Amino acid sequence: MSDEAVRLDDVKFRWRSDAPPVLDIPSLSARAGERLFISGPSGSGKTTLLNLLAGISQPETGTVEIMGTDLSQLSGGGRDAFRADTIGFIFQMFNLLPFLSLAENVLLPCRFSSARRARAAAASGGAEAEARRLLTHMGLAAEVDAGRSAAELSTGQQQRVAAARALIGAPPVIIADEPTSALDANAQAAFLDLLTGEAARTGATVLFVSHDRRLESHFDRVIDLTAVNRAASDAERAA
Amino acid sequence: MRGAPILGLAVKSLANRRATALLTLLALAVSVMLVLGVEKLRNEAKASFAATISGTDLVVGARSGSIQLLLYSVFRIGNATNNISWQSYKEIAARPEVAWTVPLSLGDSHRGFRVLGTNGDYFRHYKYARKRPLTFAAGKPFDDLFDAVLGAEVARKLGYELGDPIVVAHGLGREGFSNHKDKPFRVAGILAKTGTPVDRTVHVSLEAIEAIHVDWRSGAPVPGMRVTADRVRQMTLTPRAITAFLVGTKSRFAGFALQRKINEYRAEPLLAVLPGVALQELWDLMGTAEAALAAISVAVVAAGLLGMMIMLLAGLNERRREMAILRSVGAGPRHLFGLLIAEAAVLSALGAAVGLCLFYAGLAAFRPLLDSRFGLFLEITAPTVHDLTILAAVVGAGMLAGAVPAFRAYRQSLADGMTIRI
Numbered sequence: 001m002s003d004e005a006v007r008l009d010d011v012k013f014r015w016r017s018d019a020p021p022v023l024d025i026p027s028l029s030a031r032a033g034e035r036l037f038i039s040g041p042s043g044s045g046k047t048t049l050l051n052l053l054a055g056i057s058q059p060e061t062g063t064v065e066i067m068g069t070d071l072s073q074l075s076g077g078g079r080d081a082f083r084a085d086t087i088g089f090i091f092q093m094f095n096l097l098p099f100l101s102l103a104e105n106v107l108l109p110c111r112f113s114s115a116r117r118a119r120a121a122a123a124s125g126g127a128e129a130e131a132r133r134l135l136t137h138m139g140l141a142a143e144v145d146a147g148r149s150a151a152e153l154s155t156g157q158q159q160r161v162a163a164a165r166a167l168i169g170a171p172p173v174i175i176a177d178e179p180t181s182a183l184d185a186n187a188q189a190a191f192l193d194l195l196t197g198e199a200a201r202t203g204a205t206v207l208f209v210s211h212d213r214r215l216e217s218h219f220d221r222v223i224d225l226t227a228v229n230r231a232a233s234d235a236e237r238a239a
Numbered sequence: 240m241r242g243a244p245i246l247g248l249a250v251k252s253l254a255n256r257r258a259t260a261l262l263t264l265l266a267l268a269v270s271v272m273l274v275l276g277v278e279k280l281r282n283e284a285k286a287s288f289a290a291t292i293s294g295t296d297l298v299v300g301a302r303s304g305s306i307q308l309l310l311y312s313v314f315r316i317g318n319a320t321n322n323i324s325w326q327s328y329k330e331i332a333a334r335p336e337v338a339w340t341v342p343l344s345l346g347d348s349h350r351g352f353r354v355l356g357t358n359g360d361y362f363r364h365y366k367y368a369r370k371r372p373l374t375f376a377a378g379k380p381f382d383d384l385f386d387a388v389l390g391a392e393v394a395r396k397l398g399y400e401l402g403d404p405i406v407v408a409h410g411l412g413r414e415g416f417s418n419h420k421d422k423p424f425r426v427a428g429i430l431a432k433t434g435t436p437v438d439r440t441v442h443v444s445l446e447a448i449e450a451i452h453v454d455w456r457s458g459a460p461v462p463g464m465r466v467t468a469d470r471v472r473q474m475t476l477t478p479r480a481i482t483a484f485l486v487g488t489k490s491r492f493a494g495f496a497l498q499r500k501i502n503e504y505r506a507e508p509l510l511a512v513l514p515g516v517a518l519q520e521l522w523d524l525m526g527t528a529e530a531a532l533a534a535i536s537v538a539v540v541a542a543g544l545l546g547m548m549i550m551l552l553a554g555l556n557e558r559r560r561e562m563a564i565l566r567s568v569g570a571g572p573r574h575l576f577g578l579l580i581a582e583a584a585v586l587s588a589l590g591a592a593v594g595l596c597l598f599y600a601g602l603a604a605f606r607p608l609l610d611s612r613f614g615l616f617l618e619i620t621a622p623t624v625h626d627l628t629i630l631a632a633v634v635g636a637g638m639l640a641g642a643v644p645a646f647r648a649y650r651q652s653l654a655d656g657m658t659i660r661i
Contacts, residue, residue: 047658056566056656077571084569089657091567094560099255100248111248112569165568 004065005173005205006030006053011062012231013048021060023048024231028223032172035196035206037216040225046209049225050177053207054087055079067172084113088166088204090176090195095162096150103144106131106164109171116169123170134164138194156187163195170202177209192218245574249581252561256554263550264590270543271594271633272601274536275626279602281529282625283617288522291435292514294366296494299323299331299501300483302508306524309517312343312483315353315436319345322480327507331486334500336493339364341485344448344478347407347419352393354407354441356448356481362388364487367435377401378428381444384472386427392438394429396611401426405441407451419451422468434616446476486511540633544640547586551579551644559655562648567657576649583641584634591630595622 006029013023023045030036040046051057052064055071056079064071066086071079088109096105110117110127117127124130135144138160143153150158159179166174176195180188196218199206208219216222253260292298292313300308301321310316332340341364344356355361362373362380378401381388389399399405403426408418424443432438453474454466466474488494494513501511562575570578602619609615622630 051656051658054567054657077573080566080569080571080574083567089567091564091657095564097252097561097564099251104251108564109568112574 003032004029005032005034005067006207007063007065008052009063009065011052011059011064013045013052013057013059021231023052023059023229025049025062025229028228030205030207030221032205033200033203034221035199035219036208037219037222038207038209038225039211039213039216039222040209041211044225045229045231046177046225049229050175050209053173053175054089055083081113084109085115086171086173088168088171088174090159090162090166090174090179092178093155093158093182095165096153096158098150100150102135102140102148102150102153102161103128103131105150105161106134106168108165109169113169116171118169120169127168130168131164134167134198135161137198138164140164155182156184156191159183159191160194163191163198167195167198167202167204171204173205173207174199175207175209178211179208180215181210181212188215189218245577246581246585248565249578249585252558252578253582253585259550259554260586263547264586264593266546267540267543267587267590267633267637268593268597270536270540271591271630272597273539274629274633275594275598276601277532277536278625278629279598279617280615281533283615285522287434287615289518290368291518292366293368294364294370294487295485295514296488296491297486297498297501297511298483298514298517299486299509299511302510305510305512305517306521308483308510308512309514309521311345312485313436313514315345315355315440319482321508322482323484323509324480324507325478327504327509328481328484330506331501331504332484334497336488336490336497337486338489339487341365342445342478342481343483343485344445344480345482347409347448347451349393349405349407349441350397352390352397352439352441354443354448356443356445356478358445361442365437365485367433367437371433373433373437374431376429376431378426381427381442381447383425383427384444384447384450384476385422385424385468386443386447387424388428388430388442389426390430390436390438390440390442391432393441394426399426399429401429407441407443409455421465422451422471432616445478445481449476449478450474540636543590544587544633544637547583547590547637548640548643551582551641552647555644555648555651559651562652563655563657566652566655572649572652575652576645579645579648580638580641583645584638587634587637587641590637591633594633595626595630 008025008028011023011025012021014021048057052059053066055074058072066082069082071082074082097108100108107127110120120127120130124133132144135141140157140160143157150161153161162179166176180191183191192215196206298308298312300312301319301323303320307317311319328342331337339360341360342357345353347354359380366372376391378388387405393399404423405426406418406420406423424447430437450471453471454461486497488497498511498513501509565575599619602617606617609617
């Protein structure tokens with residue numbers, strides 16, 4: 001139990017009580033520090049799964065545990081605070097707030113989690129210094145020094161800023177939702193090396209959701225969401 | 240790490256939408272300026288109104304309404320329906336409870352300014368504001384029969400100086416052909432500014448009023464009867480009647496008793512009013528207009544706040560990505576609620592601050608105009624507690640208005656979660 005970072009048991013979810021379930025997962029787990037590739041085409045319940053893991057949606061039945069904490073035991077505000085402390089997210093695209101500087105974007109989770117701010121500060125002697133270190137590590141030192149805004153970066157650069165944001169303050173779980181789909185093959189590989197390398201340094205568990213199976217080689221284990229999610233296979237069979 | 244980070248985001252997010260934010264801010268600022276301006280005008284008008292007459296216990300005139308009496312005797316507005324006979328005036332003035340009286344005789348004008356016939360007691364006993372006496376900016380009270388003492392504004396507007404000759408017109412029209420040019424006056428004194436109708440009055444002696452009308456009957460010169468200025472000096476010029484008079488009594492209690500006696504005066508129908516009471520009645524009469532003005536300025540502020548609410552609501556749809564990103568890094572729906580409230584608070588606080596600056600700028604710019612055109616002298620003073628209350632109320636109402644888009648953001652973020660909808 002203690003070495004499982006993420007664990008789902010008998011999780012069912014539907015949007016309305018009279019609608020068919022969009023998610024029905026008897027069991028899904030990831031060990032602490034594991035790099036898990038979740039392959040999921042659209043319609044496989046990917047978005048719903050991410051919202052359940054984030055504690056934004058609540059399952060109809062079953063439990064979602066992150067780092068040993070049953071999310072259903074937390075209040076709404078408690079789940080938001082838990083998410084801030086525990087999970088780093090990277091979206092497919094448009095991850096950055098255009099009105100914040102690159103460093104401010106990276107520091108965003110520290111606004112909502114004092115634990116991550118403290119860990120970031122402990123890592124580099126200050127949260128701002130840690131943001132700077134991560135951005136430099138992501139190869140963005142020149143962009144930061146030039147005072148570039150998010151809109152002035154290429155998509156690949158934007159995704160690397162998003163990765164730095166997900167990593168700051170060493171959250172134990174990183175969830176990435178198709179973060180490389182807008183990148184070319186070379187950039188994809190470079191991005192994944194940076195992300196998994198930095199995650200390995202902090203021992204973070206990485207859940208990487210993508211439909212692009214060419215990326216599997218970067219990961220410890222592969223799960224096919226359409227196989228794990230009985231609702232998705234039902235839907236496929238029905239179709 | 241809770242309130243401040245949201246406030247910082249609110250400021251930066253607004254700065255990112257500065258075009259619409261600035262317009263919204265400007266609308267709010269103008270409305271705040273307007274409401275402060277209206278309040279300033281209201282208070283100053285009321286204060287200057289209440290300061291018109293002070294230290295006088297009774298105003299006495301022919302029987303009419305108390306407001307009418309106050310209007311023509313103190314404010315020089317409108318006309319008396321009837322006069323008081325000189326004999327009645329003398330009788331009342333001689334009563335033991337009377338400390339002093341000031342006779343007033345109205346009816347003529349000089350280039351739009353009222354001419355008031357009175358005597359030297361006027362300059363001794365007429366008081367305004369907090370019992371301030373009239374003071375002379377130049378010259379002295381009238382001494383010669385054809386001496387005139389000008390109010391500050393009369394002298395300033397018409398550019399008169401001591402010794403200048405002036406011709407009084409009969410009645411209240413502009414330079415008519417009906418005037419008293421055969422008997423010109425000379426400016427003997429100019430009063431210091433008071434901010435009251437005294438500033439707009441030409442003062443002459445009662446005898447002078449009598450003298451310029453000695454060859455007139457029923458409002459027109461008597462044909463063939465010409466009494467020259469030199470000859471009139473030889474005549475007895477006791478007035479036959481006056482328009483009104485002011486009374487100071489020896490004690491306040493005596494004032495009430497005297498008022499009753501005058502109102503029951505048998506020889507002639509007279510009316511005595513307490514100026515404070517009549518002023519209040521008159522102000523109450525204007526209360527509706529005053530309240531309407533205040534209501535309009537409040538409505539303008541409401542429109543400004545409504546504009547802000549619309550701006551924030553309209554922006555929500557385009558900001559779904561922003562909301563989803565914030566959710567992903569740990570913001571709860573209540574944070575997004577707080578974000579929108581903070582934006583409304585920042586906008587309305589800035590609106591209030593800019594409005595205050597605009598108000599002072601406007602005050603500085605329009606002060607001379609208000610003073611010269613309406614005789615309303617506005618002082619530039621620090622914001623009053625009342626002003627600060629208004630500003631706080633605007634910010635409070637702004638945050639309340641912000642609750643509508645804030646609640647929508649709350650609902651929207653619950654529905655969207657971290658899904659980025661573009």
